[in-house]
Amino acid sequence: MNKRIQTALYRATVSTFESMGFLLPTKELDENQLKAAAEAIVYINFHGPVSGRLYLRTFGDLLPILTANMMGLMEAPGSSLQQDALGELANVICGHMVSQLADPAAAYQLDSPTFLSVRSPDNQETRPLEAQVQLGVENGRAVVELLISEGMVTP
Secondary structure, eight states: OHHHHHHHHHHHHHHHHHHHHHOOOBSSSOHHHHHHHHHEEEEEEESSSSSEEEEEESSSSSSHHHHHHHHOSEEEEEOHHHHHHHHHHHHHHHHHHHHHHHHHOOOOOEOOOEEEEEGGGSSOOOOEEEEEEEEEEEEEEEEEEEEESSSOOOO
16 A cells, blocks of 8 residues: 555545544544444445545444534434544545645546445445555544546655
């Protein structure tokens, strides 16, 4: 894995969870966070000088808390809005990351978020993993993976 991209992905993920979700993720995960069941998966394909896919996976009961915080609500809204919130988080993280991959002035296209079942066979990726971040958040965790399919990442 590319250390520079790994660090950039970590910073983009932490900053997005803090600023949009009003949550404080940690690098260290406790036993409950590690054992938390898969909750949701979203990915975004991106195209430009470097093309690939960014996955955002949540575990535990993170998504309702995250969505309520993002929307300024006391209780979590329905699943449709929870998916929208997760997709928006993935979009922001991906947007931060593409400028780190090659020429920062290059143009990229981000596709709309795609949601997968946590039991989906698409969880078995064949693209090279460029970077991965796993963070403890509340009683769950978030995992972000950046995969590259075309182009060269700047060292």
